[in-house]
Amino acid sequence: xxxxxxxxxxxxxxxxxxxxxxxxxxxxxxxxxxxxxxxxxxxxxxxxxxxxxxxxxxxxxxxxxxxxxxxxxxxxxxxxxxxxxxxxxxxxxxxxxxxxxxxxxxxxxxxxxxxxxxxxxxxxxxxxxxxxxxxxxxxxxxxxxxxxxxxxxxxxxxxxxxxxxxxxxxxxxxxxxxxxxxxxxxxxxxxxxxxxxxxxxxxxxxxxxxxxxxxxxxxxxxxxxxxxxxxxxxxxxxxxxxxxxxxxxxxxxxxxxxxxxxxxxxxxxxxxxxxxxxxxxxxxxxxxxxxxxxxxxxxxxxxxxxxxxxxxxxxxxxxxxxxxxx
Numbered sequence: 001x002x003x004x005x006x007x008x009x010x011x012x013x014x015x016x017x018x019x020x021x022x023x024x025x026x027x028x029x030x031x032x033x034x035x036x037x038x039x040x041x042x043x044x045x046x047x048x049x050x051x052x053x054x055x056x057x058x059x060x061x062x063x064x065x066x067x068x069x070x071x072x073x074x075x076x077x078x079x080x081x082x083x084x085x086x087x088x089x090x091x092x093x094x095x096x097x098x099x100x101x102x103x104x105x106x107x108x109x110x111x112x113x114x115x116x117x118x119x120x121x122x123x124x125x126x127x128x129x130x131x132x133x134x135x136x137x138x139x140x141x142x143x144x145x146x147x148x149x150x151x152x153x154x155x156x157x158x159x160x161x162x163x164x165x166x167x168x169x170x171x172x173x174x175x176x177x178x179x180x181x182x183x184x185x186x187x188x189x190x191x192x193x194x195x196x197x198x199x200x201x202x203x204x205x206x207x208x209x210x211x212x213x214x215x216x217x218x219x220x221x222x223x224x225x226x227x228x229x230x231x232x233x234x235x236x237x238x239x240x241x242x243x244x245x246x247x248x249x250x251x252x253x254x255x256x257x258x259x260x261x262x263x264x265x266x267x268x269x270x271x272x273x274x275x276x277x278x279x280x281x282x283x284x285x286x287x288x289x290x291x292x293x294x295x296x297x298x299x300x301x302x303x304x305x306x307x308x309x310x311x312x313x314x315x316x317x318x319x320x321x322x323x324x325x326x
Contacts, residue, residue: 042192044123081249092207134164236272251288262296
């Protein structure tokens with residue numbers, strides 16, 4: 001009984017649920033692509049390649065979980081979290097290529113229909129069976145991702161739901177082929193074109209998000225506002241400025257300058273900075289690393305609102321030298 005409980009606990013971890021998703025997606029991808037080739041269905045082939053997108057994102061998440069746990073080394077002093085970002089870029093490019101191939105084949109089929117008709121029975125049931133499997137993965141993966149505060153895992157959960165919806169669309173198109181017979185064979189390449197377009201949308205989103213991370217784009221306004229509220233509400237912080245944050249590996253890195261009572265000891269200022277970091281880490285903001293700089297506050301800072309946190313203010317601050325950090 002205890003062994004069963006431990007096995008369940010291992011499965012309900014970011015790596016465990018990603019491995020389960022990897023196995024399910026591998027089986028669905030192989031089955032759908034094989035069915036597409038054997039039964040001449042471009043719809044189920046396109047759906048299989050879409051399942052392959054989730055398969056690759058599962059690999060990326062698993063790699064990201066493992067690599068992110070590695071400590072920094074002399075060659076990678078900031079860690080290894082960008083590996084998953086690079087993998088995501090590759091995934092997006094591969095999906096665009098796959099969508100282009102699907103669209104080309106569908107257009108050729110529309111122009112020159114094959115003599116042999118699509119055999120839609122097995123592809124239909126395969127597409128239909130994958131819907132509850134992928135929807136179940138969505139709910140479990142999202143629950144684990146939220147519990148672990150892992151935004152990459154939550155994003156992967158939505159990939160599972162996307163695949164469930166595309167399988168539902170594929171099943172609808174194949175059902176039309178089954179019901180209409182030879183007169184409705186055209187639904188197969190048309191549905192494949194729709195799924196190819198859907199695949200391009202998914203790929204574009206993956207590439208865009210990865211590119212934004214590579215150029216150090218800031219998180220969303222809601223995340224930034226939440227972090228600033230936490231910092232401003234920490235006891236001992238009179239003001240703050242030069243706040244900046246970036247997304248990396250599905251998480252957030254940030255640094256900020258806080259101003260405290262100039263009469264405090266170094267130890268007391270360090271404790272306030274530690275409290276800021278602890279509260280930021282404990283909040284649901286996805287912050288993986290925070291650097292807090294300490295500065296003495298001027299008397300007028302008691303009534304002055306937080307200083308400008310723009311890049312211009314940060315540049316002026318850096319030009320004047322950095323204060324002690326914790």
